Amino acid sequence: xxxxxxxxxxxxxxxxxxxxxxxxxxxxxxxxxxxxxxxxxxxxxxxxxxxxxxxxxxxxxxxxxxxxxxxxxxxxxxxxxxxxxxxxxxxxxxxxxxxxxxxxxxxxxxxxxxxxxxxxxxxxxxxxxxxxxxxxxxxxxxxxxxxxxxxxxxxxxxxxxxxxxxxxxxxxxxxxxxxxxxxxxxxxxxxxxxxxxxxxxxxxxxxxxxxxxxxxxxxxxxxxxxxxxxxxxxxxxxxxxxxxxxxxxxxxxxxxxxxxxxxxxxxxxxxxxxxxxxxxxxxxxxxxxxxxxxxxxxxxxxxxxxxxxxxxxxxxxxxxxxxxxxxxxxxxxxxxxxxxxxxxxxxxxxxxxxxxxxxxxxxxxxxxxxxxxxxxxxxxxxxx
Amino acid sequence: xxxxxxxxxxxxxxxxxxxxxxxxxxxxxxxxxxxxxxxxxxxxxxxxxxxxxxxxxxxxxxxxxxxxxxxxxxxxxxxxxxxxxxxxxxxxxxxxxxxxxxxxxxxxxxxxxxxxxxxxxxxxxxxxxxxxxxxxxxxxxxxxxxxxxxxxxxxxxxxxxxxxxxxxxxxxxxxxxxxxxxxxxxxxxxxxxxxxxxxxxxxxxxxxxxxxxxxxxxxxxxxxxxxxxxxxxxxxxxxxxxxxxxxxxxxxxxxxxxxxxxxxxxxxxxxxxxxxxxxxxxxxxxxxxxxxxxxxxxxxxxxxxxxxxxxxxxxxxxxxxxxxxxxxxxxxxxxxxxxxxxxxxxxxxxxxxxxxxxxxxxxxxxxxxxxxxxxxxxxxxxxxxxxxxx
Numbered sequence: 139x140x141x142x143x144x145x146x147x148x149x150x151x152x153x154x155x156x157x158x159x160x161x162x163x164x165x166x167x168x169x170x171x172x173x174x175x176x177x178x179x180x181x182x183x184x185x186x187x188x189x190x191x192x193x194x195x196x197x198x199x200x201x202x203x204x205x206x207x208x209x210x211x212x213x214x215x216x217x218x219x220x221x222x223x224x225x226x227x228x229x230x231x232x233x234x235x236x237x238x239x240x241x242x243x244x245x246x247x248x249x250x251x252x253x254x255x256x257x258x259x260x261x262x263x264x265x266x267x268x269x270x271x272x273x274x275x276x277x278x279x280x281x282x283x284x285x286x287x288x289x290x291x292x293x294x295x296x297x298x299x300x301x302x303x304x305x306x307x308x309x310x311x312x313x314x315x316x317x318x319x320x321x322x323x324x325x326x327x328x329x330x331x332x333x334x335x336x337x338x339x340x341x342x343x344x345x346x347x348x349x350x351x352x353x354x355x356x357x358x359x360x361x362x363x364x365x366x367x368x369x370x371x372x373x374x375x376x377x378x379x380x381x382x383x384x385x386x387x388x389x390x391x392x393x394x395x396x397x398x399x400x401x402x403x404x405x406x407x408x409x410x411x412x413x414x415x416x417x418x419x420x421x422x423x424x425x426x427x428x429x430x431x432x433x434x435x436x437x438x439x440x441x442x443x444x445x446x447x448x449x450x451x452x453x454x455x456x457x458x459x460x461x462x463x464x465x466x467x468x469x470x471x472x473x474x475x476x477x478x479x480x481x482x483x484x485x486x487x488x489x490x491x492x493x494x495x496x497x498x499x500x501x502x503x504x505x506x507x508x509x510x511x512x513x514x515x516x517x518x519x520x521x522x
Numbered sequence: 523x524x525x526x527x528x529x530x531x532x533x534x535x536x537x538x539x540x541x542x543x544x545x546x547x548x549x550x551x552x553x554x555x556x557x558x559x560x561x562x563x564x565x566x567x568x569x570x571x572x573x574x575x576x577x578x579x580x581x582x583x584x585x586x587x588x589x590x591x592x593x594x595x596x597x598x599x600x601x602x603x604x605x606x607x608x609x610x611x612x613x614x615x616x617x618x619x620x621x622x623x624x625x626x627x628x629x630x631x632x633x634x635x636x637x638x639x640x641x642x643x644x645x646x647x648x649x650x651x652x653x654x655x656x657x658x659x660x661x662x663x664x665x666x667x668x669x670x671x672x673x674x675x676x677x678x679x680x681x682x683x684x685x686x687x688x689x690x691x692x693x694x695x696x697x698x699x700x701x702x703x704x705x706x707x708x709x710x711x712x713x714x715x716x717x718x719x720x721x722x723x724x725x726x727x728x729x730x731x732x733x734x735x736x737x738x739x740x741x742x743x744x745x746x747x748x749x750x751x752x753x754x755x756x757x758x759x760x761x762x763x764x765x766x767x768x769x770x771x772x773x774x775x776x777x778x779x780x781x782x783x784x785x786x787x788x789x790x791x792x793x794x795x796x797x798x799x800x801x802x803x804x805x806x807x808x809x810x811x812x813x814x815x816x817x818x819x820x821x822x823x824x825x826x827x828x829x830x831x832x833x834x835x836x837x838x839x840x841x842x843x844x845x846x847x848x849x850x851x852x853x854x855x856x857x858x859x860x861x862x863x864x865x866x867x868x869x870x871x872x873x874x875x876x877x878x879x880x881x882x883x884x885x886x887x888x889x890x891x892x893x894x895x896x897x898x899x900x901x902x903x904x905x906x907x908x909x910x911x912x
Contacts (some may be wrong), residue, residue, distance in 0.1 A: 158824070175842075176842075179853060180841055180847060181856075182664065182848075183665075186850045187848075227558070230884055248700070251698050252817070253700075253701060258702050258704050258705070260706045264848065266714075269712060287698060308650070311651075311654055311672055315658040332784055336603050338833060342829050342830065345829070346825060353694055433825040438734070439557070439559060439561050441729065441833065456577055457663055464572065466576075468576065487628075489595060
């Protein structure tokens with residue numbers, strides 16, 4: 139290992155990067171743009187669901203019932219229809235996601251104290267929505283039912299409303315939302331976006347590093363130079379590692395100042411994990427760069443490998459615990475999951491180094507393993 | 523006249539022949555890139571399977587710990603109602619603090635806390651409440667867990683009401699209860715593998731349709747081979763069109779592979795609409811996305827730049843067009859911005875054809891939007907490409 143030779147490779151690589159203005163600009167701009175666009179725009183809450191109503195009863199009670207959906211922020215009223223066939227068409231065209239059918243004699247039955255069944259038709263193409271929607275509908279029904287029972291008991295049994303209400307709801311549930319009291323998806327999303335930005339942009343920075351030299355032939359200068367394999371690989375990474383490290387700090391500042399996400403944990407632990415994670419993500423790019431022959435292949439494979447598991451298996455949108463066993467294995471084979479734990483832990487849960495050392499260890503193992511793979515793949519004596 | 527017809531016919535033949543030769547060249551070039559080809563195969567087969575089978579966004583076995591301060595018949599009855607597939611009972615804790623520690627570590631998601639004298643309170647008809655602590659670091663899942671818990675406790679509570687009133691009155695248990703019969707359309711069992719596998723295919727089509735032609739064009743610029751092409755009798759239109767054609771063919775083949783090997787046999791996705799229409803639409807979508815990619819390629823000078831631009835354009839498309847998250851809930855500026863994303867229309871088209879079985883009579887507007895976007899992008903790319911070399 140010779141520091142002077144590493145510096146030489148790093149300087150060359152740095153100059154190449156800096157002279158490509160568009161590339162340099164993008165490598166700093168991209169994470170920031172993502173953070174802002176996704177931080178404000180990527181909303182996971184199921185809200186403003188378009189729905190239509192078929193009210194067969196047209197009574198004051200049925201209107202009262204329907205009104206609860208209309209005034210809710212979870213639903214977005216698209217008008218009423220008079221025929222079930224209209225519902226078919228609207229659902230098929232994705233103009234609505236749900237339809238409520240209130241049966242005839244809705245008011246009459248309820249006033250007589252009989253149960254009534256409402257029909258809801260849900261669009262099942264996005265099963266999670268359908269499921270959440272069911273939950274909303276049941277909650278509306280429950281509240282409405284309780285009022286009806288209270289009213290019914292006061293009217294028929296002569297109870298005072300207070301007593302009737304207690305009878306209508308003997309056991310209640312008090313829910314507390316931890317770590318994210320207002321259940322804002324921004325708070326859970328923004329820290330994870332730091333992971334997304336590092337995981338998706340950093341590998342691409344390095345991905346073309348070696349394969350570009352292979353494709354243009356300039357790699358022969360390296361083959362014939364005194365620089366060793368390890369020196370070359372380290373020197374190649376220095377500029378991209380620097381860029382990504384600057385990005386971590388910038389993203390942290392955006393998360394805390396622009397989005398106001400509380401940072402409760404230890405900055406040291408967070409920063410250490412971030413450095414390890416950058417070593418992992420740039421390592422992935424490097425390994426791909428060594429495996430393929432063309433820049434086109436390196437580009438496409440890196441983008442897909444960086445983006446797809448990051449969206450699906452990192453805990454960004456779906457928690458790892460609710461993946462199937464097979465997918466969980468895949469999630470664990472990928473460094474993004476551990477870093478997501480660290481980022482969310484540091485921001486929202488206020489965990490320190492002691493609570494997260496396993497995640498850090500995993501990241502360190504990945505970082506080292508990827509370096510070893512890269513080292514063994516790189517050869518200065520190519521065949522033919 | 524006749525001679526004129528002859529020459530123009532000959533010109534058309536020559537034009538098509540040149541386009542064909544160029545398309546063939548692109549296919550050959552792609553075919554020789556073994557790592558890339560292998561990766562393409564993987565992306566449209568195994569990878570579709572893994573994401574289809576592996577991802578369940580619906581609440582599934584949320585880990586539940588219980589602090590039972592009562593240990594009575596009623597508390598056991600209530601705990602018993604928290605069961606799979608929504609909740610997985612992960613043990614009892616002796617003290618709420620211990621439960622909170624488990625939430626901190628992330629080894630449990632929900633803590634149910636039943637107060638002492640729970641049974642007694644129910645017996646003496648006093649109102650009583652149980653506590654639920656939910657980890658909402660992942661907001662949608664946390665909310666979903668809370669909603670299910672509310673459903674369970676609510677049902678427990680209303681059963682109690684009914685039994686009390688039933689016992690009190692003459693045995694008839696009629697109450698003005700409003701209940702819902704849910705009918706889930708297009709996917710009755712809410713089988714998530716359908717949604718996830720179809721989404722994944724759309725994701726892959728988008729990535730490849732953007733990147734393959736874009737990288738192929740920039741490569742020619744980078745290596746200087748594009749100069750050779752431009753001094754040949756081939757027009758810029760043929761150069762660009764041949765790349766789009768070749769890559770669209772590859773993508774259609776890959777999509778067919780995914781449908782034949784994974785979607786139908788493994789997940790049993792019912793293909794309700796017309797398969798021909800679906801492939802036609804996929805071709806249109808590939809063309810549109812390729813137009814975006816080619817435009818980026820005319821801006822970029824090397825493949826690294828094109829990669830960065832792809833990330834800039836594709837990641838918002840993938841995350842905000844409605845295959846990862848509900849589109850309606852997005853802020854209105856995102857919805858406006860996403861009018862420019864062809865994927866936003868392709869999502870409606872794909873689910874429409876594959877799951878809902880609708881045809882062009884409902885999808886024509888999405889088709890028109892894709893065609894307009896694609897035509898515009900392709901035209902702009904053409905214009906820039908010509909300008910660069912004239």
